[in-house]
Amino acid sequence: MKKLTAALLAAALCLSLSGCSVGGLFSNYREIDSLELVRTIAVDKTGDAVLATAGSGPLAEGGAPHISQAEASTLSLALEELQRKPQGREALLSHTETLLVGEDTARDGLDFVLDYAERSPDIRLKTNLVVARGSGAGELLKKAASERSSVAAALETMKDSLPASGKGCLFTCADAACALAERGCALLMAVEAAPPVEDDGAEISVAPAGLAVLKDGRLAGFLTEDETAGALLLTGCFRGMNADIEYGGARVSLHLSGAKCSLEPVFGDGRLLRADAALSVQADLDALSGSGDPNNEDWRRGAEEAVSELLCKMAVAALARSQAMDADFLGLGETLCRRAPLRFGSQCGNWAELFPRLEVRVTAGTVLRRTYDIDNPLGASGGEKEDHWNELIS
Amino acid sequence: MSLFRKKEPPAAVPEPSGPVTSARLAEVFDGCYDYERRDVRAGGCQAALCFIDGLISSNAVAELILRPLTDERRFPPALGAREAAQRILGGTVYAYTARERRDLGDAAADLLNGYCAVVFDGLRLAVTLEVKSSEKRSIDQPKEEKVVKGSKDAFIEVLKSNTALVRKKLRSPALKIRQTTIGRKTRTQAVIVYLGGFTNRSIAAEAERRLAAVDAEGVLSSAVIEENLADTPNTPFPQMLTTERPDKFCTNLLEGRVGILVDGLPVGFLVPGTFSQFFKVPEDHASHFLVASALTILRYLSAVLAVFLPAFYVAVAMYHQEMIPAKLVQSIIASRQSVPFPAAFEVLAMLISFELLQEAGLRLPNPAKETVSIIGALIVGQAAVEAKVVSPVVVIVIALSAIAGYTTPNQDLNAAFRLCRLILVILAILLGLFGLSLGCVLIVCHLASLESFGVPYMSPFAGAEGNHLLRALTRYPMKKKRDREPELGPEGK
Numbered sequence: 001m002k003k004l005t006a007a008l009l010a011a012a013l014c015l016s017l018s019g020c021s022v023g024g025l026f027s028n029y030r031e032i033d034s035l036e037l038v039r040t041i042a043v044d045k046t047g048d049a050v051l052a053t054a055g056s057g058p059l060a061e062g063g064a065p066h067i068s069q070a071e072a073s074t075l076s077l078a079l080e081e082l083q084r085k086p087q088g089r090e091a092l093l094s095h096t097e098t099l100l101v102g103e104d105t106a107r108d109g110l111d112f113v114l115d116y117a118e119r120s121p122d123i124r125l126k127t128n129l130v131v132a133r134g135s136g137a138g139e140l141l142k143k144a145a146s147e148r149s150s151v152a153a154a155l156e157t158m159k160d161s162l163p164a165s166g167k168g169c170l171f172t173c174a175d176a177a178c179a180l181a182e183r184g185c186a187l188l189m190a191v192e193a194a195p196p197v198e199d200d201g202a203e204i205s206v207a208p209a210g211l212a213v214l215k216d217g218r219l220a221g222f223l224t225e226d227e228t229a230g231a232l233l234l235t236g237c238f239r240g241m242n243a244d245i246e247y248g249g250a251r252v253s254l255h256l257s258g259a260k261c262s263l264e265p266v267f268g269d270g271r272l273l274r275a276d277a278a279l280s281v282q283a284d285l286d287a288l289s290g291s292g293d294p295n296n297e298d299w300r301r302g303a304e305e306a307v308s309e310l311l312c313k314m315a316v317a318a319l320a321r322s323q324a325m326d327a328d329f330l331g332l333g334e335t336l337c338r339r340a341p342l343r344f345g346s347q348c349g350n351w352a353e354l355f356p357r358l359e360v361r362v363t364a365g366t367v368l369r370r371t372y373d374i375d376n377p378l379g380a381s382g383g384e385k386e387d388h389w390n391e392l393i394s
Numbered sequence: 395m396s397l398f399r400k401k402e403p404p405a406a407v408p409e410p411s412g413p414v415t416s417a418r419l420a421e422v423f424d425g426c427y428d429y430e431r432r433d434v435r436a437g438g439c440q441a442a443l444c445f446i447d448g449l450i451s452s453n454a455v456a457e458l459i460l461r462p463l464t465d466e467r468r469f470p471p472a473l474g475a476r477e478a479a480q481r482i483l484g485g486t487v488y489a490y491t492a493r494e495r496r497d498l499g500d501a502a503a504d505l506l507n508g509y510c511a512v513v514f515d516g517l518r519l520a521v522t523l524e525v526k527s528s529e530k531r532s533i534d535q536p537k538e539e540k541v542v543k544g545s546k547d548a549f550i551e552v553l554k555s556n557t558a559l560v561r562k563k564l565r566s567p568a569l570k571i572r573q574t575t576i577g578r579k580t581r582t583q584a585v586i587v588y589l590g591g592f593t594n595r596s597i598a599a600e601a602e603r604r605l606a607a608v609d610a611e612g613v614l615s616s617a618v619i620e621e622n623l624a625d626t627p628n629t630p631f632p633q634m635l636t637t638e639r640p641d642k643f644c645t646n647l648l649e650g651r652v653g654i655l656v657d658g659l660p661v662g663f664l665v666p667g668t669f670s671q672f673f674k675v676p677e678d679h680a681s682h683f684l685v686a687s688a689l690t691i692l693r694y695l696s697a698v699l700a701v702f703l704p705a706f707y708v709a710v711a712m713y714h715q716e717m718i719p720a721k722l723v724q725s726i727i728a729s730r731q732s733v734p735f736p737a738a739f740e741v742l743a744m745l746i747s748f749e750l751l752q753e754a755g756l757r758l759p760n761p762a763k764e765t766v767s768i769i770g771a772l773i774v775g776q777a778a779v780e781a782k783v784v785s786p787v788v789v790i791v792i793a794l795s796a797i798a799g800y801t802t803p804n805q806d807l808n809a810a811f812r813l814c815r816l817i818l819v820i821l822a823i824l825l826g827l828f829g830l831s832l833g834c835v836l837i838v839c840h841l842a843s844l845e846s847f848g849v850p851y852m853s854p855f856a857g858a859e860g861n862h863l864l865r866a867l868t869r870y871p872m873k874k875k876r877d878r879e880p881e882l883g884p885e886g887k
Contacts, residue, residue, distance in 0.1 A: 032730060033727050
């Protein structure tokens with residue numbers, strides 16, 4: 001026992017002689033309260049230099065998010081410089097949720113951003129990559145920061161609400177890198193400055209601005225609202241959206257959800273003739289104004305066809321844009337190849353040449369739901385159902 | 395280098411031996427104010443009635459021993475010493491145990507066990523008669539192992555009462571109770587209890603051998619038994635289950651374990667002790683099997699929380715902040731903004747404060763205990779948080795770990811967990827998650843290396859099939875439950 005005590009005492013003495021940094025034997029020891037949690041990093045190019053702006057997001061103890069900027073020849077050096085800036089605290093980059101890139105910088109090329117995201121041990125691959133449309137990323141980050149709001153907070157809200165609105169979808173660095181490697185183009189979420197929200201305290205607010213298309217690592221353009229919705233439908237990222245249609249003298253408000261898309265290659269004469277895209281969606285009736293009768297079978301069929309027509313329009317717009325840009329950002333080639341890998345491999349030849357001229361036929365099917373009304377809760381018309389209802393009540 | 399010098403063993407005190415006379419007996423008990431001797435004439439010869447006052451019932455000595463002994467019809471004057479001794483042994487005086495003692499040591503031991511001795515100096519013989527005082531604590535409810543549904547009796551300090559409690563629950567001649575005496579000075583009676591033809595014979599024999607070999611001056615605390623009988627005394631993990639409940643004691647006997655009862659200790663010991671055994675409570679057998687199983691799993695999870703949570707917090711707060719979700723790390727940063735101490739000091743200080751509070755609570759009478767709890771935990775704790783001496787997160791972590799520790803049914807195991815928790819915190823402070831993993835591996839290796847009476851300590855987790863593993867983590871329905879534990883190697887049917 002005495003030997004053990006002596007050994008323990010000796011070990012304790014050795015610890016004090018180890019020459020390690022105070023507090024720990026690991027060099028990565030750092031007190032948690034000495035860290036600044038970075039939530040968003042904005043990246044802009046200024047000539048040959050890179051300007052990195054870090055935003056902390058709303059602070060738990062209150063107050064506006066800390067914003068700090070650093071400029072260096074590379075993103076890595078700029079972030080290293082930035083580590084020392086925020087109020088003497090070390091910037092903790094591991095919790096960065098969004099890399100925001102300015103439009104001009106994105107047009108110049110995003111390879112250096114993706115390269116850094118992939119190689120850096122601090123930045124995670126699941127960090128969202130977003131393009132700031134119409135402005136510099138750092139500028140947007142600074143102007144949108146107030147005690148109550150920040151780009152990080154706005155994007156966090158968007159993360160939940162975007163897929164259900166049909167206005168876009170957040171893509172991560174990993175998504176973009178994979179898509180660029182596989183098909184040479186990728187989709188990214190774009191945001192833009194919008195008028196400030198009341199009582200927010202910020203100069204501007206951040207709003208979704210559709211999807212941005214990356215081609216060969218550079219920003220090639222932005223999709224319109226319809227094209228964005230169509231792209232989401234065809235890529236399986238669609239979670240829902242609200243749509244208004246005019247039909248039969250009535251204005252019908254619907255919520256579209258449960259979208260499915262199947263893409264089938266059609267081969268003939270030893271080559272790929274065309275692709276058939278079949279969309280299906282559930283449309284929940286939200287509101288109806290005018291002379292529509294949801295209990296009428298013919299009216300319902302007609303409304304379903306109108307919704308299908310809208311879906312086709314959006315999908316065709318996205319396909320047309322994709323073919324016009326000669327960028328298969330919808331991943332048509334991969335999907336068709338998965339459906340018939342052997343025939344696709346032998347009969348499609350050079351997909352890059354085939355893609356811009358490929359005929360894609362889009363069909364859509366809609367199921368209209370929530371067509372009941374208060375007068376007839378069982379959802380059908382006619383005296384027979386009314387009698388049945390009365391029976392149930394009695 | 396006196397630090398490493400071997401200590402000389404203490405010189406053995408010679409035990410009394412030789413022929414019995416009243417004078418030699420008085421020499422043995424020289425300086426013992428409670429030793430009493432009364433000269434009587436029985437059968438026409440002189441005898442001495444010797445006893446230890448307080449250990450015997452004075453009424454019984456007067457009415458059942460002295461009265462018949464001095465009755466000339468029973469012991470006529472012409473009888474002689476030898477015949478008188480024979481009549482005493484034959485039942486002419488009223489004592490349910492009478493022993494003939496020719497050795498001084500045996501006679502002295504009997505006196506210390508509540509016998510009185512009629513010493514015939516001429517014959518160098520003593521007849522010892524059992525007249526134990528019936529003063530004892532009544533059988534009460536268990537103080538530490540309370541159950542809602544289940545028997546409400548508990549062991550007391552009297553060995554015979556304890557064996558009777560066990561015998562009342564296991565009314566079988568297969569229940570064997572073998573007696574031995576331990577402790578050089580205390581001469582404490584201890585018994586080995588097991589079910590003959592059922593319990594593994596080698597375990598029972600080994601327990602008996604180890605109990606007989608206990609080398610101690612006295613047996614006044616359970617640690618003497620636990621440390622002397624344990625395979626590895628240098629581990630903080632208990633290797634012997636202790637219980638104050640006869641029903642739990644008997645349940646374990648039925649599972650194939652060997653029980654040990656010691657006079658003066660109100661607890662029963664059960665060997666072999668296995669890790670999983672310390673997570674079971676008698677209440678499990680009184681609850682629905684699904685509820686009991688869920689609670690057993692919860693106890694294991696709580697143990698993990700109790701041991702690892704503070705160390706994990708220290709590791710991630712000092713080294714691996716990237717592991718914490720963003721919102722939580724933001725809250726922790728905010729809560730630690732004005733705290734002047736580093737996380738390591740904060741956690742260590744809180745752990746030591748908690749141990750202080752617990753120790754203070756244990757040593758105080760009940761009303762004062764509650765006051766200490768209120769002042770310590772509520773007032774000081776809240777004041778410390780408000781004064782920004784400690785962060786609320788650390789208070790939550792330590793409190794959660796402490797509460798989780800209290801769900802461990804066995805307090806010896808909980809004490810071992812507390813020690814491990816402290817060691818793990820120190821390792822985490824020095825090496826982060828690497829230190830925590832290292833500590834975890836060392837603990838698992840240590841546990842896996844332990845054996846209790848030839849049974850692996852970690853069975854059925856180690857060296858058992860999946861079926862047994864499930865048995866350790868859950869309670870089977872009574873219809874499917876097998877009483878005996880296969881890893882104990884029980885015999886017969």
